[in-house]
Amino acid sequence: MKLNLTEKSRVLVLTGAGVSAESGVPTFRGMNGLWEGNRVEDVASPEGFAADPQLVWRFYSLRREGAAKVQPNPGHLALAQLEQRLGDRFLLATQNVDGLHARAGSKRMIAIHGELFMSRCERCNVPFHDEKTYLAPPLPRCETCRGAIRPHIVWFGEMLDPSHLERVGAFIEKAGDDLVFFAVGTSGQVYPAAGLVDAAKAVGGQTWLVDAAPSEEYAARFDHVVPGKSGEVLPGLFSQ
Secondary structure, eight states: OOOOOOTTOEEEEEEOHHHHHTTTOOOSGGGTTEETTEEHHHHSSHHHHHHOHHHHHHHHHHHHHHHHHOOOOHHHHHHHHHHHHHGGGEEEEEOOOSOHHHHHTOOSEEETTEEEEEEEETTTOOEEEOOOOOSSSSOOBOTTTOOBEEEEEOOTTOOOOHHHHHHHHHHHHHHGGGEEEEEESOOSOSTTGGGHHHHHHHTTOEEEEEESSOOHHHHTTOSEEEESOHHHHHHHHHTO
C-alpha cells in the first residue's frame, strides 16, 4: 500500500495511546479500570480531585516519573520528520499527554487531552510547565491567589479546549480534498476525536488508519487500513 503526497497535500494526524504504549507508557485500558484499587475516574475527574487531591497528585506524580523514563519511538520520530518536510501543511492532534511527540521534535501540535508536564491553578486557570512530583504533602498552591494547583489534564466530564477543535476544523476546511488524515494508535472510542475521520471524508480527503489491532467498526470508516505498530509502519510509509 503506497502513500502519495503531492505538493498540495495537507496532512492531519490524530495519535492515541497505542503510540505511547510502544515507548513503554502504560495506558488507562491496561490498568483494567483500576489504579491501586481506585477507579480511574477517582483520580482523573474534578470530583476525584475535590474529594482527595493527594491521591490524584500521587497518581499523576507517578505518571510523570514513568513518562520521564521512556523515549520517543520511531513512530514519534517519523511524524516529526514528516512535519519538517511539510511545514504548515502538517498538523498533529494527539490524545496523549506524555510529551513524547514534543520530545521527538513535533512543533505544529495540539495536545487535546492536556499535558502531563504542565499544571494550572484552579482559580487563575493559567497553565505552566511543571515537572515536579507531589508524592507527599504539602500539595502545591498558587503563588498569586493561593488556589489549589491541579494537573493540566482534561479529566472525565470536562470539555476539550474549544480553540483546539477550532484549529483542527480550520485545518480540515482549508485542506479540502487535498487533506490526508491519519489516525494512529487510537481505538476511535473517544469523541470528538473519533469523529475526525468523518470530518475528513466530508471534505473529500483520504483517510488512513494505522493501528496494531484495529477494530472492525472503526476500520470500516477509513479508505486505507494498515495493521501494525506505528513505529514499524510510519517510517516506511512516510519515506515514499
